[in-house]
Amino acid sequence: MRGAHHPYPDYSVADAQWFPAIPSHWAFAKCGQRFEVMLGKMLDSSRVIGNNLGRYLRNTDVQWDLINEDDLPQMDFSPGERERYLVQKGDLLVCEGGEIGRSAIWTRDYSCYYQKALHRLRPHRSSRDSPRFMFYSLALAVKQSRFIAGAGAATIAHLPAESLRRYRFAFPPFVEQIQIAKFLDYETARIDALIEKQQQLIALLKEKRQAVISHAVTKGLNPNAPMRDSGVEWLGDVPAHWRCGKMKYFASLRSGHTPSRSKPEYWEDCFIPWFSLADVWQLRDGKQTFLGETKESISELGLANSAAELLPAGTVVLSRTASVGFSGIMPVPMATTQDFVNWVPGDALSSTYLLFVFRAMAPEFERLKMGSTHKTIYMPDAMRFSCPLPPSDEQSEIVDFLTRKVQELEDATNRARDLVDLLQERRTALISAAVTGKIDVRSWQPPASGSAAA
Numbered sequence: 001m002r003g004a005h006h007p008y009p010d011y012s013v014a015d016a017q018w019f020p021a022i023p024s025h026w027a028f029a030k031c032g033q034r035f036e037v038m039l040g041k042m043l044d045s046s047r048v049i050g051n052n053l054g055r056y057l058r059n060t061d062v063q064w065d066l067i068n069e070d071d072l073p074q075m076d077f078s079p080g081e082r083e084r085y086l087v088q089k090g091d092l093l094v095c096e097g098g099e100i101g102r103s104a105i106w107t108r109d110y111s112c113y114y115q116k117a118l119h120r121l122r123p124h125r126s127s128r129d130s131p132r133f134m135f136y137s138l139a140l141a142v143k144q145s146r147f148i149a150g151a152g153a154a155t156i157a158h159l160p161a162e163s164l165r166r167y168r169f170a171f172p173p174f175v176e177q178i179q180i181a182k183f184l185d186y187e188t189a190r191i192d193a194l195i196e197k198q199q200q201l202i203a204l205l206k207e208k209r210q211a212v213i214s215h216a217v218t219k220g221l222n223p224n225a226p227m228r229d230s231g232v233e234w235l236g237d238v239p240a241h242w243r244c245g246k247m248k249y250f251a252s253l254r255s256g257h258t259p260s261r262s263k264p265e266y267w268e269d270c271f272i273p274w275f276s277l278a279d280v281w282q283l284r285d286g287k288q289t290f291l292g293e294t295k296e297s298i299s300e301l302g303l304a305n306s307a308a309e310l311l312p313a314g315t316v317v318l319s320r321t322a323s324v325g326f327s328g329i330m331p332v333p334m335a336t337t338q339d340f341v342n343w344v345p346g347d348a349l350s351s352t353y354l355l356f357v358f359r360a361m362a363p364e365f366e367r368l369k370m371g372s373t374h375k376t377i378y379m380p381d382a383m384r385f386s387c388p389l390p391p392s393d394e395q396s397e398i399v400d401f402l403t404r405k406v407q408e409l410e411d412a413t414n415r416a417r418d419l420v421d422l423l424q425e426r427r428t429a430l431i432s433a434a435v436t437g438k439i440d441v442r443s444w445q446p447p448a449s450g451s452a453a454a
Contacts (some may be wrong), residue, residue, distance in 0.1 A: 004107045006440035013210035015168060017184060018146060022170045032165025035134065039096065039161045040114040041085045044075065052076050052421065056085075059117035060339045062093045065135070067104045069112075077113055085113040085120075092121040094129040094138060101142040103135050119164060136184050137169045137435045158171055173192030179432050183441040191427045198416045198423070205398040208257040209286075212358040212405055216300055216374055216398050217353070220425050232386040234364045238389070247387040251316075251343040251354065253307050256336030266302035272310060273334040274298040280319050280339075283326035287410065289352065290331040298335060308335045309342075314351040316343045320377040325365035327358040341382045350354055350385075353395040357387055 008023040015028065022028060031037065041056070055072040062068075077085060087093070087106045095102040096117050106112070114120060117189075119148050123129040141147060146158050146167065174181065220239045227237040230244045238244055247253075256275075259266040282288050303310060306445040315330040321339045329351050336342055369375040390398065433439045 005433070005441060005444075008437055008440045011437070013212065014170065018144065018175045019170055021437075023172070023440075025173065025447075026170055026437055027171045029167060029171055030165060030166050031121075031134075033124075034129045034171060035046050035121040035123055036093075036167075037161050037165050038122070040046075040116045040118045040120065041075070041077070041081060041242055042116045045053055046241070048254040050228055052082065054079055054111060054113050055089065056115050057118060058095065058115055059095050062095055062102060064102055064311060065104050066439040067093070069104060069108070072112070075113075082111075082113070087112045087153070087199065088121065090122075090131055092134055092138075094119040094121060094164070096160070097158045099142070100147045100157075101138050103138045104391075105131055105135060112364070112437065119159070119161060124294075127171075128174045129171060130174065130177035130181055132181035132185070133172075133435070134169070136431050140428070140431050140435055141167070143171075143432075146183040148349055174438070176442060180282060181443055182446075183444050184431060184434055186418070186446050188427055191423050194247065195420055195423050195427075196441075198420045201416045202413055202420075205416070210360075210362060210407060213356055213402060216402050216405075217356050217360045220313060220394060220420050221397060221401055235359065235388060238388050241391070242394075243389040246383075247343065248383060250349045251345045252391055253383060254311055254315070254337050254342040254344060255307055256309075256340045256342060256355055257302070257307035258337050259298055263302075263305070266305060266339070268299060268301075270297040270299045270302070272300065272303060273296050274308075275317060275330075275334055275336040275340065277319070277322055277339050279339065280323045280326050283319070283328045283443050286326075289329055289355065291328045291334065291453065293414070295333070303335060304331070305340075311342055312344060313453045314345065316345065316351055316354045316358065318343070318382075320379075320382060322374050322376075324369050324375050324377055325362055327355055329355055338343075341377075341379070348392065349389060350395045350399060352389075352399045352403075354387070356399065360386075365381065367389060 010024040011021040013020070014022045021030060044053060050174065053074045054103060055074055056077075056079045057067065057072065060068075061072065082206065082439045089107060089109055091106045093104055093106060093114060094120055098117070120130065120210055121134060123131065146392065147163075171177070176373045187348075218230075218235050218238060219225075220242070222239070228240040228241040230238045231235060258276075261267070267326055273291075273294045275294050276295050279291070282292050298308065310333050311330060313330050313332050315334070317328055317336055317340045319339060320341050343354060368377050370378065370382050434441060
């Protein structure tokens with residue numbers, strides 16, 4: 001927030017929990033006293049044809065301050081329903097389910113309607129209220145979890161119209177509502193622009209991380225090293241003195257499996273760590289090198305009666321089904337499910353270097369994934385993986401370089417994420433201060449064109 005904003009001169013008590021005090025000239029009223037709250041039409045799959053077809057908005061079409069207008073479905077609306085469920089320019093649409101209270105204003109002139117999963121808020125003629133001001137009031141209510149907290153002990157999955165009508169909000173005079181909305185439009189746009197810049201930076205840092213890893217494990221650290229064609233598309237040219245070939249020549253491919261669940265004796269006295277898809281969350285962000293504690297263990301009897309193997313510490317695991325391409329190193333002897341391909345490096349291959357190779361292969365994994373529902377890399381493709389093999393001392397240098405460089409990029413990413421969090425908190429605090437009357441912006445004016453701060 002740029003500059004100082006002073007409070008109002010006089011306040012009065014409103015509501016102890018959400019509005020301890022509001023400016024004395026503001027009103028405190030139920031939403032239904034100021035806005036007509038109308039739920040949309042119940043979906044009817046048998047009425048998708050007819051003489052009165054009209055496009056309608058769904059819950060998912062209403063995002064925060066944004067309404068999707070592409071590929072809207074159609075349904076039959078009778079003449080009476082067209083009048084009842086028409087969305088007019090300036091109507092505030094509020095999600096009844098999903099993210100309860102998510103809102104946006106309809107700004108178009110063409111005819112469109114809305115389904116039952118949405119509320120339409122339209123000011124009563126007698127109240128003369130601003131939908132834009134109400135939008136910000138709803139945004140604050142959602143941040144405060146008012147629609148859930150107000151339901152009592154049990155959370156609710158929906159916001160019925162009668163409940164929304166009963167919620168109380170602070171309402172300044174109409175002219176003041178317009179002024180507050182203009183102030184918030186301007187200031188939140190500035191904050192949103194800063195957030196967008198940081199999110200772009202985070203995306204660029206992610207791309208740079210991938211590029212740094214890919215370059216180091218395939219090209220090495222010496223920019224002057226003579227190069228040769230590897231014969232592998234994703235590798236391209238590699239240093240001429242490196243070996244290169246099928247991964248199975250440098251590491252042993254081992255399988256995972258699940259002991260039969262129908263044999264209770266296989267699941268007694270379980271103490272062998274058993275890595276499964278329930279544990280793959282540990283690897284999703286690419287930060288963790290070693291596998292952590294597993295959700296389940298298996299027994300020696302279960303291991304002996306399945307295709308699972310007890311693999312040595314240093315084995316590099318790669319998820320190949322559902323969550324494809326995530327990798328990590330076993331810190332202790334472990335077994336895995338069949339959802340992983342496991343590589344036991346030979347003497348010439350470093351586990352950590354192989355881990356970075358897998359992380360460099362992310363685009364290659366995307367190419368190899370198959371299946372419509374659950375994407376999978378099949379074993380024949382895994383057996384054809386290729387791997388560059390620098391001398392051992394170069395592998396160590398590459399691992400040291402990447403460990404340091406990736407951490408630097410991660411630190412920069414964390415700083416950007418922290419700034420995004422701070423800006424989002426500041427945005428919420430600004431909305432809260434304005435719509436609850438903690439600051440007086442009646443004399444605020446936007447800076448002259450060209451003088452706004454970056």
